[in-house]
Amino acid sequence: MVASFFISQPRFSPATGVGSRSLCLFSSSVTVSTWKDQTWELRHLDAEGVRSLAREVGVPPLIARLLVARGHTDARATERHLQASPMGLHDPNLLPGMEAATERLARARRDGETVLVHGDYDVDGVTGTALLMRILKLLEIDAVWHIPNRLVHGYSFGDHSIERAKETNSKVVVSVDNGTSAHGVIGELLECGIDTIVTDHHEAPSGPLPEATAIVNPKLPDSTYPWRELCGGAVAFKLAWGLARKIRGKRQVSPEMKAFLEEAMAYVSIATVCDVVPLLDENRVFARFGLKALEHSANPGLRALLRIANLNGRRLTAEDVGFQIGPRINASGRLGSAEKALQLLLADDDATARRLAVDLDVLNKKRREIEREVLVAAREEAGEFADASEHPVLVLAHEGWHQGVVGIVAARLTEEFGRPAIVIGLDGDRGRGSARTVGDFHILEAMSAAAPHLERYGGHAQAAGLEIRTDKVDQARQAVVSKAKEMLQAGGHPESTLVIDADLAFEEMTVETMRHLDLLAPFGAGNEKPLFRSHEVYLAQPPRAVGADRNHLMLHLRRGDHVLKAMAFGMGSRERELSLGTPLNVVYTPRWNTFRGETNLEIEVVDFESLK
Template sequence: MSIYQRSKPVSENTKSVAALLQIGLGISELTAALLVNRGVTGLKEGQAFLNPSLDQLHDPFLLKGMGKAVNRIRHAIAIQEKIFIYGDYDADGITSSSMLSLYLRSQGGNVDVYIPSRQEEGYGIHKDALETILEQGSRLVITVDCGISAIEEVGEMQGKMDIIITDHHTPGQILPPAYAVINPKIPRQAYPFDELAGVGVAAKLVQALGGLDTLKAYLDLVAIGTVADIVPLMDENRVFAALGIRQLNENPRPGISALLQALEMKDKTIDAGKISYSIAPCLNAPGRMTSFRPGYELLTAENIQQALPQAEELVCQNQLRRQTESTILESAMKMVEQQVDLTSQRVIVVSGEEWHPGVIGIVASRITEEYCRPSIILSLDGEKAVGSARSIKGFHLYEALSSCSDLLLRFGGHEMAAGLSLSRDNIDSFRQQICSYADEVLDEEALVPHYYYDEKLPQEQVSLNLLNEIEQLAPFGCGNP
């Protein structure tokens, strides 16, 4: 069974707001209704939505820790202190690392980048990595897309190095004792938007350091990371995505040109869909399968000739990723059908020996989509299990994992996606505990697929002119379907 319903109920108030927008903006009745469904309630908001621009970005210094971070980074550049950027291996992390390293080097910074191996180290900040960075002479580390949960690791480095954390993942009750922590999700701060991707937070740091004109050069990278991380394409994310996609089409950097050539997409128009299904998977693939390096080197390449080998490597790695993912998905689906009682278990937890940790997140997404249940896919290696989780509306993964923290070695993430690790011996107890938690917060209706629509139209009203007008609402994606 599936449920089809309007994304928002129609009321007299929404009709009157839509009528105001239709007249004031000179748009059709349908487009006005679509804007209202996306939270637009005034003419000024409507103008901003239809015409994204840099002046719509918020003051970066409203973020806690920003002023302190900017002063420390400027001092490091001035005295030629070695700066390490500590990133993540997904598309959000790679675009963040590429952008910040390119900007700091353009200002004369002595910069290097460290991104952990997904297979050998896993997500987040690691003590051994910080020790390695320390041995290489760096006393300043800037994280991108990670670090908000690294309380112990950061604490052990106090007095040895300064760590500036930029992250967008949900913080715990206690923040790491870093030199500065920049995260729009930290409560009780003046910043008006908390849904930035990791690359969006890094972009705010670049904006604070160099201003809006400087940020323009990196909007393509911000758009890729923002779309790839599936954050709502509203507010600042809409500005980043819209202007960055324009830049990708009008003046792509050498690495992107090389990748489009390798993908045989050189003459195609880039939109959010092509980022999601073509560009981002290629950037993600090396980090999932082997090393982040090809993706980072591609985005920071100075010319197409330098970038082409990396582009071809990315395409090959993505093909390998697809094959590996397909094999694991087939095994996981069989386990669900044979071992999981879907009438009583509201969270799917399955595990397999040495399933490639780089693709289990994608497998979790497929399982969740197929069965309309939160799913946790665990890769077993020795006495340890490493997992990826994906969720459905109404089940906050980070809060669910927090309720099971006594059984976990590490975990982190947000409402819809998370990562975790635990002892193999604790898997059965973990499954029981998280299913018990789900029984308390999920009702039966949440486990039924819901499909939402904005409006019903008679066939005779559908035209190319209407489709062209709706295209003004692009880029489409999370938060703006």
């Protein structure tokens, strides 16, 4: 079903090829062990399949190889993927609960009822809340908002939700990015004469669903929606689209609503990238066109965010959103209340937006300082559980660790120790924690073994959260570790493997090649940045340690006359492995870098080996 509010896009234009003399496109899998026992493995792909896709789609062999490596083998489906046309967005009315949800909101409009938009404190929830608040205002529906305080209320619905609904005399509550499991509170709201519309993307619990007027969630058991991996902000966008249709009484929305929905894709792109959903199907459309909408946004809050992050006036990437925009929006909610972040996105004037953007920037710097302190302490505590065979999952807890950063710290620890990590911030007799994992290890399954010792928990295979009593931490740790050993059986996690897409002569990594690679952008989950290996590359000048802690390396690499600037993040300690005149094998991903208005091709080194 096509998106009727968009203008159709031109067909993908085939690119010309890059020189193939230097590409190892069809090599057998070869492994090399390097830094941190990380194994290099060159992808093995079907040569004829790559050639066939290149011919049928009209792309260079290198691009065809990367597409096949990411699961794209059918020519027509691959063309649709590359086009990522908004015309390919699925009909919002295919989502379960959409008709009931839009009908109830249309009635609220007719009857002059107040609607409470109940969001969440992360990027996904904040952007989705802002999106719904804006469209309800455009449709002249009286609306107020509520986002739980992470440190006071915790996640999703609670008594605070009922209090806020009563306080604002709301007759309808619309959730964003939460609510599918909120049986108790939604039932209490109904007893108070308040209807609830849930918009969410989390897995549904087993058994009956809450007594909501509608649950709009692509992951419901009976859902037939064509794409289940939407983020919460995208589900909110679908509700906005469906409501605009309902109010007009036609499949095609009004010109005013069409303009709003196109601009609102900026919100959805931020949510899609930061919630790390696969950038495939309509998520690719949201990310690609949403980034363009963000670049040209007239929204004062979004413009202020771009300015404070030094991103205004340049072409944006998913990486810009993930590392610059998202953390600033998240900072407010991580340290307690997401109020400032939402106020920024709802700001109607530049002065207010600039002030709030500065506030968020200050909060983000504070968040980084707190994160650094907790990470140092968590590393030290992890030393008590150094034996990975005995402790295949790190379960760390400490009084005073800020609960707003435990998820980030858990992610850092998984990278450093190569094991899943659960990090819990204790506050007196209770604590809240977050879990992250490595590879395909299902962290929620491991955590479920500790259910008798937990007050509350939930999440999915890659990340989860919990609430626990302080005196239950040791028992929970034992239960998780025991379950992890059972799941792993062999007694350890598979060694880290760095999968290389292709061998490429260094002199072939050119601006022209990079422009071809842009066909595959934006990159992210499910559409990973390409990794190349170049052999016998040399330093063009001595390496330079950079960064506040001098833990990054700035390099200039050459082969013959071809020189590229390179950054090796987190590799400051490896400076001694590098010397002028010594050849290197380098694994890297290319990128554009814009500085002072000038854009140049650079590479980001992921690993290297010295051929001394």
